Amino acid sequence: DAKTTQPPSMDCAEGRAANLPCNHSTISGNEYVYWYRQIHSQGPQYIIHGLKNNETNEMASLIITEDRKSSTLILPHATLRDTAVYYCIVRVNNRAALIFGKGTTLSVSS
Amino acid sequence: GAVVSQHPSRVICKSGTSVKIECRSLDFQATTMFWYRQFPKQSLMLMATSNEGSKATYEQGVEKDKFLINHASLTLSTLTVTSAHPEDSSFYICSARQPGLARDNEQFFGPGTRLTVL
Numbered sequence: 125d126a127k128t129t130q131p132p133s134m135d136c137a138e139g140r141a142a143n144l145p146c147n148h149s150t151i152s153g154n155e156y157v158y159w160y161r162q163i164h165s166q167g168p169q170y171i172i173h174g175l176k177n178n179e180t181n182e183m184a185s186l187i188i189t190e191d192r193k194s195s196t197l198i199l200p201h202a203t204l205r206d207t208a209v210y211y212c213i214v215r216v217n218n219r220a221a222l223i224f225g226k227g228t229t230l231s232v233s234s
Numbered sequence: 235g236a237v238v239s240q241h242p243s244r245v246i247c248k249s250g251t252s253v254k255i256e257c258r259s260l261d262f263q264a265t266t267m268f269w270y271r272q273f274p275k276q277s278l279m280l281m282a283t284s285n286e287g288s289k290a291t292y293e294q295g296v297e298k299d300k301f302l303i304n305h306a307s308l309t310l311s312t313l314t315v316t317s318a319h320p321e322d323s324s325f326y327i328c329s330a331r332q333p334g335l336a337r338d339n340e341q342f343f344g345p346g347t348r349l350t351v352l
Contacts, residue, residue: 160343167238167327167343168278211277220331221268222341224278 128212130228136206138234142199146212149193156215157188158222159197161208168211168224171197202232236262238330240344247318248352255313255347257328263308264330268341269301272325284311318351325349 129147136142148157159171172179172186174195179186185198199206211227237260247253257267265286270278282303284290290303302314311330315322327346 162278165325165346165348167240167329167345169343170340220266221280221283222329223280224270226277 128214128225130210130212130225132226133229133231136199136202136230136232138204138232139201142202142206142230142232144197144199144210144212144228144230145194146197147194148212148214151192151214153192157186157192157195158213158215159184159186160211160213160222160224161206162211162227163205163208171210202230204232204234206230207232236260236330236332236342238264238328238342238344240326240328240347242347243345244348244350246350246352249319250317252314252316253318253349255315255326255328255349257311257313257330257344259309259330259332259342262330262332264311264332265308266331267305267311268329268331269303269311269313270327270329272327272346278327281313315349318349320351323349323351 156173156175158173160168162168172184174186174188188195209227209229211224213222239258241256267284269281271281272278280293281296282290282292284303284305286305286308292298300316305311325346328344329341
């Protein structure tokens with residue numbers, strides 16, 4: 125199973141870009157990288173996912189290195205409401221469920 | 235995006251009683267639903283995978299006789315915690331897959347149910 129490694133916590137000033145790294149060195153060629161976040165006492169919220177190319181949507185951008193061994197989630201202008209635990213997940217081959225690691229607790233302050 | 239609801243959002247019960255939690259996909263049919271459990275300051279832990287019309291598949295270490303899962307329709311799955319004890323107090327989250335999407339793996343999560351066993 126491909127595993128991910130994320131820093132346990134990060135701080136970001138409101139209005140600045142938040143760059144959240146994730147290592148997934150054992151990822152296989154057909155596995156996607158997913159990012160979810162969980163605001164306190166709520167269910168996880170989908171943010172973005174990608175395979176090889178960089179992706180952007182209304183919430184964030186996902187930058188995947190060429191060797192696919194790591195990726196970075198970018199929140200371009202962090203707000204206080206972006207304070208949450210961010211999970212980088214590689215879909216486990218042949219399994220339907222998303223398996224969560226420990227994630228990164230992002231604290232956005234004014 | 236698709237919406238998944240859970241009921242109740244919060245429940246307090248006495249030790250030894252059973253509690254049922256409902257998970258519904260509101261605007262799509264979910265052939266597969268998942269149940270997770272989350273203890274304070276910990277990550278989500280997958281408990282079981284539920285396929286409509288068949289028995290649930292439980293993760294290692296999860297007691298199937300204690301956590302009864304029923305997925306009788308394409309929009310409803312229930313988790314019953316039988317003979318609940320204080321150590322079962324946790325945040326229970328369900329998730330549903332919407333088949334037919336291009337990425338074929340998107341899971342939509344419910345808001346969670348906070349169970350407190352006294």
